[in-house]
Amino acid sequence: MRVTVVLPAKNESAGLARTLPGLADAVPGAEVIVVDDGSTDDTAEVAARHGARVLSSPYSMGNGAAIKRGARAAGGDVIVFMDGDGQHDPAHIPLLLERIEAGYDLVVGARDGSGQANLHRGLANRLYNTLASWMTGHKVLDLTSGFRAVRADKFREFLHLLPNGFSYPTTSTMAFFRSAYPVTYVPIPVAKRVGTNSHIRPLRDGVRFLLIIFRIATLYSPLKLFAPTAAGFFLTGIGYYAWTFTTMGRFTNMSALLLSAAVIVFLIGLVSEQITGLTYLAARSNQEPG
Structure with a gap:
């Protein structure tokens, strides 16, 4: 060796x-x-x-x-x-x-x-x-x-x-x-x-350390990061809707915004997951002879 x-x-x-x-x-x-x-x-x-x-x-x-x-x-x-x-x-x-x-x-x-x-x-x-x-x-x-x-x-x-x-x-x-x-x-x-x-x-690289957190997720499985985030938006939206319906009897714009954000974040996670998979597939293909 x-x-x-x-x-x-x-x-x-x-x-x-x-x-x-x-x-x-x-x-x-x-x-x-x-x-x-x-x-x-x-x-x-x-x-x-x-x-x-x-x-x-x-x-x-x-x-x-x-x-x-x-x-x-x-x-x-x-x-x-x-x-x-x-x-x-x-x-x-x-x-x-x-x-x-x-x-x-x-x-x-x-x-x-x-x-x-x-x-x-x-x-x-x-x-x-x-x-x-x-x-x-x-x-x-x-x-x-x-x-x-x-x-x-x-x-x-x-x-x-x-x-x-x-x-x-x-x-x-x-x-x-x-x-x-x-x-x-x-x-x-x-x-x-x-x-x-x-x-x-530390000051100059503070943002870099935060970006590493996202790099960890996106390099392995983006959906593991985006899915819990989407769930958080969804549960918050449902909870806020339950509160406004109970107190005011209506569905508010904020509830719609939170629920829409949940769907959008989840879809971004799905797309990111596909992009990550294609990235590694391309990496392996580039190393194969011929």
């Missing part, structure tokens, strides 16, 4: 200096690719000095874009993705590869509570995990972890779905669940990041 380790990095020379030396011992003979996402420090030089193949971008395109570029260039049957900030210990890679050899297509290194950047991020990730578990019917331990091993051919099926920003782990995980590719989790500790501060900004 040929292995490629891909590390997206933006101004992460200190983190790479801590991570790269341990890769040779953890996965001997593995191809190591560092995708330099428009760094302004010596990230590329540090990576090259430690024997990594460096793919440099002239400007920052985003973490997801770096992941896609690394996945396209990878020559291994299995790709291991790691953050370039020094949080992930290469010694844990064999744990992920053992689960790949056991038949899983995606293995995610699940962080414990101490591995979250801060309290707000920890609470947000807990919400994502809960929602994803409900959507998929499987226990999701860490939806947003960037430390994962995946079968390269399966992962490349979904490259066109991945955003260029930071939510590639969410997107790829939900895509694997949707396509019935086996997914599992391996608990791992993570270290404190080194080098530059996190590129995530």
Whole structure:
């Protein structure tokens, strides 16, 4: 089993200096690719000095874009993705590869509570995990972890779905669940990041985190999100109609609006479900030879 380790990095020379030396011992003979996402420090030089193949971008395109570029260039049957900030210990890679050899297509290194950047991020990730578990019917331990091993051919099926920003782990995980590719989790500790501060900004990325919630739903089964919403509108409309009929003896415009919204939201869910199915069908068709 040929292995490629891909590390997206933006101004992460200190983190790479801590991570790269341990890769040779953890996965001997593995191809190591560092995708330099428009760094302004010596990230590329540090990576090259430690024997990594460096793919440099002239400007920052985003973490997801770096992941896609690394996945396209990878020559291994299995790709291991790691953050370039020094949080992930290469010694844990064999744990992920053992689960790949056991038949899983995606293995995610699940962080414990101490591995979250801060309290707000920890609470947000807990919400994502809960929602994803409900959507998929499987226990999701860490939806947003960037430390994962995946079968390269399966992962490349979904490259066109991945955003260029930071939510590639969410997107790829939900895509694997949707396509019935086996997914599992391996608990791992993570270290404190080194080098530059996190590129995530709470205020700037607040809307992005909310959009991830909808991305989780739409990537797996939109109707699971739209149907309860439609039911809420319907029950509210019926309840309001019962109240106005009892107190005023009439059917109001508000009741009509709520009931109409229930029908519209439900129909949007049905259409979204069909679009999601066609999206995955197209992804599989694009990977089939001939």
